[in-house]
Structures are given as C-alpha cells and as structure tokens.
Amino acid sequence: MPELPELNPVIHGKLRLALLSLLIGVEEAEFTWLRSKTGSTDGNLGAQLLKLEEAGYVAVEKKFVQRKPQTLYRMTETGRKALTAYVHALKQLLGTAIGA
C-alpha cells in the first residue's frame, strides 16, 4: 500500500486555506477585501496572514494611497507550489478514504 501524504499544517488551517485560495485567483488583494471575503476579524486575519508571510507563501506591501494606508497581499511562487502540492495530497487522501 502506498504511503499516504501528509497535509501541510500551515495551509490546512481553514482561514489560511481560504486566504491562499482567494489569493491564487488575483494578482494582489487589499486587507479589507480579504476581510470581506472571509468574514474574519481584523486580529485573526492579521495573525493568519502573518503565519503565511513567515512561511514565505504570501508577500506583503504597505503603501499610502491618497494619504490612506493600504496593505496589499500577493501569493508568492512558493505559496503557489505549496497550495498545488496540498491539493494533490488532499485528493490522494480523499481517494484513499473513499476507496477504503
């Protein structure tokens, strides 16, 4: 029996998984947009984004637009590869679970 893959714990968290899935479809996204799409609180969202940033899965850019602070997040190549690997592992596990 082939060895089952392990799911990446950084990505497996529901909010972090939602964030990476949102970011893969766009070039970059504002903090406020991510908050509205996930329905998360500022504190929780900030903490989860920080974990993804520390893992090198997202890059952050802070700037001022018309004197207002704006925080932009975009997915890195490492993040893209990690999410792809996670989906593959998930499908493999699901296939095994259904076949069991």
Next chain:
Amino acid sequence: MNANAEELELKDRLSLIESMIAEGRRTTESWGWTFLLWGVAYYVAIAWSAFGQPAIAWPVTMTVGGVLTSVLAARVRGNQPGTTVGRAMMAIWTCMGISLFILMMSLGITGRLELHLGAAIVAAMLGTANATSSIILKWKMQFASAVVWWAAMVAALFTSEFATGIVFLVAIFFCQIVFGIYCMISESRRHKARASGQEASHA
C-alpha cells in the same frame, strides 16, 4: 476521528478551495460606462469640430475623456483586487488610446490628416481593440462591435466624405452608445444576481 468524519473534513477543505478560488476570480469590474462615456466624447468632438474649433476639439475632448476615465475607473474599482484579465483589458484599451492620440495629433500637426484615411485608421484600431477584448472575454456581442468597426473602416475608404461621416456616426451609436447601455444593463443584472445569491448562501 472516524473514517467518515475524516472524509467529510477532506471534502469540506476541497470545497472551500473551489469556492474561494471562484470568489477571487469573480470580477465585479464594470466597464459599460466607459463605452458610453467615449461614445458621448466622440459625438462632442465631432460636433465641436464641425461647428466650432476643429483644431482643438479632438485633442481637448480626448484628453478630458482620458482623465475622466482614469478618475472614474479608480473610484469604481474601490478595493477590488486586480486580476490578470482586468490588466489585459486595461493594457489593450490604454495602448490603443495612446497610439491613436499620438498618431492623430501628429497627422493633424503635420497637416497630413485626411478624412478617409483618418476615419479608416480610427475604425481599424477600435475594431482591433474590440475584437481582442472579445476573444479574451469570450464575448460574442463585443466581437459584433468589432465587425461593425471593420465595416466602417472599409466604408470610409470607398465612400464619399459625407457618407463616411454618416457611417461613423452610426458606428459610434451602435458600438459605443447602444453597446455601452447593453453592458451596463447586463452588469447590473449580474451584480443583482450575485447579491441575491450571496444573501441566500448567508441565510
């Protein structure tokens, strides 16, 4: 955790990924108003140059149109994230606009601007931009607009000055005014459908 609960959790994660990717790619960009705005701008420029000052009518109207488009686009976009398709659309239309502006200004300044050729160039470039956008967006209605512009291009080279003018006014009416209003109506319907869908899913 038993096997069934584990399977449900895995399915839940997979469904979360699918729904979030779809949500991220779901564009709320609205561009119908730009067609309408530029249609009105062309009519203003044509009327101004026919009954007023042809030397400044086009450059001034086009510059004002460009500034208005950038300001309104930034407001309409709000905090929506940029998508690759959105950037492709912006690139096509901005580059087409800049090329057209520089070419027409240069032809006007050097005195080499001739009505038939000028009209054919404008129609050809608008046809190209509409066709390219329609292929990227897989939108047949916009391709029909491109065909109208290409027909206007051919007509501009084979008909009289008066007929060329009429053909142009008609092309602007259908490809800018009517198409712009059609876009705005379909965008509004799409936004309403999404809003009601989201309300239902949050209920």
